[in-house]
Amino acid sequence: MTVPDIIIAVDGYSSTGKSSLAKQIARSLGFTYLDSGALYRGVTLFAQREGYISPDNTVSDSLQAALDSLQLFFGEGNHCFMDGEDVEEQIRSMSVSSQVSPIAAVPYVREWVDCRLHSLSFSGRVVMDGRDIGTTVFPNAEVKIFMTASDSVRAKRRYDELVSKGQKADLTEVLENLRQRDWIDSHRETSPLRRAEDAFVLDNSEMTMEEELCWVRGLIQGKFGILE
Numbered sequence: 001m002t003v004p005d006i007i008i009a010v011d012g013y014s015s016t017g018k019s020s021l022a023k024q025i026a027r028s029l030g031f032t033y034l035d036s037g038a039l040y041r042g043v044t045l046f047a048q049r050e051g052y053i054s055p056d057n058t059v060s061d062s063l064q065a066a067l068d069s070l071q072l073f074f075g076e077g078n079h080c081f082m083d084g085e086d087v088e089e090q091i092r093s094m095s096v097s098s099q100v101s102p103i104a105a106v107p108y109v110r111e112w113v114d115c116r117l118h119s120l121s122f123s124g125r126v127v128m129d130g131r132d133i134g135t136t137v138f139p140n141a142e143v144k145i146f147m148t149a150s151d152s153v154r155a156k157r158r159y160d161e162l163v164s165k166g167q168k169a170d171l172t173e174v175l176e177n178l179r180q181r182d183w184i185d186s187h188r189e190t191s192p193l194r195r196a197e198d199a200f201v202l203d204n205s206e207m208t209m210e211e212e213l214c215w216v217r218g219l220i221q222g223k224f225g226i227l228e
């Protein structure tokens with residue numbers, strides 16, 4: 001399928017499989033995949049290591065200046081690197097998940113991440129997943145998808161993912177974390193999680209990846225009048 005140089009925004013609730021679907025879309029279209037959540041997770045790991053966030057989630061104002069020297073980028077295997085170190089595994093830990101939403105609610109953190117997302121997508125042909133891609137980061141994205149799934153399905157998926165990576169996980173704790181993040185993400189003042197008016201909703205509770213991909217391809221074909 002030949003698709004123009006567009007931006008595809010995949011937003012939605014925690015652990016709805018946004019990144020898995022976005023990666024598959026990117027692969028099938030020959031687009032670049034960008035994981036905006038990884039940057040928020042990277043900033044959170046940095047804030048934890050350097051002591052800019054306390055156990056009660058208070059974020060120190062000094063984080064703002066410290067971000068000037070933070071080097072976060074996507075390297076080999078699309079892993080997230082912090083100052084040259086591969087931190088892909090650490091940023092997916094429950095410890096980071098438990099503090100990422102308070103960090104992502106800080107306006108200067110959002111500006112810092114948005115700035116990087118824009119420079120990484122200057123040439124288009126990008127699939128980006130997150131919470132506010134279709135509303136704030138790329139409000140003019142040509143294709144917008146908003147993903148949702150039942151709480152129990154989402155918790156089970158995240159639990160299985162953590163266990164398969166050899167990390168300790170507790171299903172109740174995972175479920176609680178998803179609900180908490182969804183609440184904070186939807187209620188923050190700056191760029192809250194919400195469906196863009198022109199986004200298509202995809203509830204994948206009962207769908208296979210193949211079915212999801214088929215749904216997306218149909219959406220793109222319909223939108224651009226592609227007959228294949």
Ligand code: CDP
Pocket residue numbers: 013014015016018019036037038040041100101102104105129130131132133181182185
């Ligand atoms: O993989 P999962 O859906 O659980 O989360 P993620 O995409 O890795 O994002 C982690 C956290 O980053 C979210 O819970 C949000 O607090 C924040 N985030 C955001 O605020 N805006 C984005 N565009 C992406 C992530």
